[in-house]
Amino acid sequence: MADKKLQEFYTHLAFGEFDLALEHAEKAGPFGDENEKIIIQALRLKKILQKTACLKEA
């Protein structure tokens, strides 16, 4: 990701806008840095956790 896009991605994250961050990353990728790859995986895991929690609730 270019520096500017990377900065936008982390700004979304810092403000807790996780869905926006994931959306941004999926559009702006690919992610060369291993750290970013892990963060994206963590965001996907977070999405799965939320969905699972919602299903359980239903």
Place this chain on the structure above:
Amino acid sequence: MRRTQNTLKKLDGVLSNFLRAYAVKRLDRMTTEKRLEKLRDITYSNKPQYANMDFRFQALENWFSENMSGIDRNRLNAELIQQIIDCVNQIGILCRGHADNKNEVSALFDRKRALKVANLANIFIEDITKSKPVSSIAGKIKIDKPAEQVLPSGGVPKGDDSKAKFKDSLQYQLDTLDYYSEDKYYLFSIVDQLFNSLEKKPDIKANHLAASILYFLKLNGYMVAPYVEKLRKLTRNSNG
């Protein structure tokens, strides 16, 4: 069921906190990297705005003033510190006016400002390397009077490397003029200083510089005959 749900929510909360904290840290690091990129740009770039060394030193002075306390030391890893050290080493070269870089347009600059930048760079590097292990620490930047060259018996040395020696002598001339850049030194007073030095010991470069200044002054209509005579006398004494 509720317990599983609570665990999932807790896990989600932990993950959110981690992601937020990591992002803040990463953004800080990016800011630091951007600032260092600016330092590298000022130090190394061949942009026209830095072709005049005074403008480059002014930009460096501004950079150090803005970032001396602004850069978070915790965000500096060994790689970033090394980049700063490389910049400071290069600034040292610029300050001494020995820029080997062929793209360097001019080594002429305001000596006082160069000294100030050297001091700021020294303080900065000392501060950031205080508690960090780094592979190569930048030496303290000093701006010394350029080294002279003792005149060998038999006069000016001959040989294939005369062009390199001439170039070296011209560099000495630039450095010496920088050294005497204060307003109180006129060209004639620099010649006086060179004569004082030549009286103590023969020196090819000082001799060459004195002759060069006197010729320049002559071309500009100044009366230099007594000085030329004195230089001749000093040269004769050193040769024989």
